[in-house]
Amino acid sequence: MGGARDVGWVAAGLVLGAGACYCIYRLTRGRRRGGRGLRLRPSRSAGEAAGCPTSGRGRGTGAVPGPGGDRRRASSCEDLTNGSYDDVLNAEQLQKLLYLLESTEDPVIIERALVTVGNNAAFSVNQAIIRELGGIPIVGNKINSPDPNIKEKALNALNNLSVNVENQIKIKVQVLKLLLNLSENPAMTEGLLGAQVDSSFLSLYDGHVAKEILLRVLTLFQNINNCLKMEGHLAVQPTFTNGSLFFLLYGEECAQKIRALVHHHDAEVKEKAVTMIPTI
Template identity: 65%
Template sequence: MRVAIIIILLFFCKAAELRKASPGGARNRVNLGRAGGSRKSSNPVKRYAPGLACEVYTYLHEKYLDCQERKLVYVLPDWPQDLLHMLLARNKIRILKNSMFSKFKKLKSLDLQQNEISKIESEAFFGLNKLTTLLLQHNQIKVLTEEVFIYTPLLSYLRLYDNPWHCTCEMETLISMLQIPRNRNLGNYAKCESPQELKNKKLRQIKSEQLCNEEESEQLEPRPQLSGKPPVIKTEVDSTLCHNYVFPIQTLDCRRKELKKVPNNIPPDIVKLDLSHNKINQLRPKEFEDVHELKKLNLSSNGIQFIDPEDLTSGSYDDTLNAEQVQKLLYLLESTEDPVIIERALVTLGNNAAFSANQIVIRELGGIPIVGSKINNPNQSIKEKALNALNNLSVNVENQIKIKVYVSQVCEDVIAGPLNSAVQLAGLRLLTNMTVTNDHQDMLSSYITDLFHVLVTGNGSTKVQVLKLLLNLSENPAMTDRLLDAQVDSSFLSLLDGHVPKEILLRALTLLQNITNCLNEEHRLAAQPTFPEGSLFSLLYGKECAQKMKALVHHHDADVKEKILSAAEFKQ
């Protein structure tokens, strides 16, 4: 038996040797990363990929390099320069050096996950102007700044999780970048590892004041020692205090410079201006008028108390903005977290959205989703201003196509939000505009019962606004059954009492008239359609409602009498 086992083992060993020596085992792979293709060569390239070739292939007309799990520590010099996708996961790369990928100018995606990367130099991604996807998860990166990504203007998908992030002041620029609304796919799930008080906090949710305190800022930017000479007093703040970057866009970085005013002599070709984390508390009229190319402005963490409308628009709130001014406001809304600035910018946009020309401009510049994102803001005043701006924009039918994505959320906020609040009224006004035509009315079907609840519990202003919305729905025969099927409290009939304010009473009567007209057009009222008990139908066509309607025939107001007599079923 023992002899038989030995024979079997020898057989398998021999087979393994034959398989190992078999030629052409990698004939489908390009010999990249080997020392001239010979296993005996002493070429030093061999240490990067011992015995394993990288694979270059084309898929859907795009060239890939698959060099995963090759124990690489650096990019190899013989890789093709026209690669579009580079897969370098699960290697031994520790440092991304400046210009490491600069010759791969067509690169669209770069997978560096599960390496040992602990340092990324500031120009590591130089030349990657077309890069859209960058995977850096599962590495050893502790600190990173926004500067690293200056050379990747098209980056739209970034993974950073499972790195031991050290969330201190050095990380502030990166975290601010991740939190810009348009960067919704950058850095998701990444969490702080240290310090202890921020452990497991998501980078996208940390506030800048949690990262930087005055003591830490002083350590990063030590103040000059006193020399016994009187300090030089500068009457003006010079822009030369700031850092000027040329690539990929003209940027003036004035962060953390203890500025109390906006610097003078800002170069007119600056596209991005960062004034965050200073002590600017007021903007003077036409502060940025001469910075003609300015597109991105960051004024967060300044404690600004007053902004002249002209600072944002180069004109008053009543003027019509041109496209360039609208673009600046939209960039401002995206880049700042200052609630005062956000609110004033929304008011400016909202007022200008009342002009039909600007309704088109704001849409074409991508402004609707930027404004729409602000209805999620916990600040109720900002939320109200965003809803008001969307309301003005919704007058344009083409704009409604983009605004309809917010209808369900607005409905839920109206129903669950503070009763009779400014936010609730703003939401109701937007829903009323969105239901002027029949195109989007069906989106409100599941909220009709709740809207009736808001109607019967709200104050006079809320009642009027809900009735305007319900009147829009009642004019559409397709919505008749959904209205009549809604469960409505019997207190709804109190709206038909003689002492109810005229503007409420007339709208309640018109609602009944519209529904009755729709039923009569389809000859359904005579057939007594069936709806559940407690429904609007059972209230409107019950005995109590009929008695209230007859009593209103003697109402003191002529308009109310006319409305009653115009309803065919109540004519004498």
């Protein structure tokens, strides 16, 4: 079933870098040295600043009608994906590339752009630049693509980006947003619970994990419970295989983690955990 495969792709994205729990712990304990740096985002204005055309019926496809200059600029953006750049892309080139990835609907260009982002994300300096340019949600959104090649390239890019400690939380938050959307749909509940998920998923319920992640994983569990209740499945345990999300969420280890969150230092996390105690 397509829905189950989609859940599997999203679940795969969720556990990227999940083994680096200690790194996340260090990050959430506070690494606030220095300023925030660039907070550029490849919006329409960013695309214009980077030299990419932003108007016309062919927006993002490279076939932009209008003056020859627009066509040349569109072509230069796509040139970044054709393998002609052997060196590491600089910030301006990455900005162009991310704008192209965000704006185009051409699957061939999207796949090539994701490959280029992934290759450049293998370099530590670009892992930070791509994050500062808002590239993580742009790449993460491509997991929703119906094209399995695009999904795969997006996961590869996220995998390289996840080497950077500060990127790990942003990647998990982005993928959790996708899972939360799925969890609100009762038609997706069975596919979601049947998805094979690495056991490291449960580390997201640890008390030292960032608040924004804790609130989302608790809400994920809550949404699934609500959908099961609506469908009348809480009294009847469906058949799921070992290693599925069902076995992780409804196992004793997860229950212990949620009970521990009742004593969390953050009031919102504590309140969310308290409301879930009767369901575990």
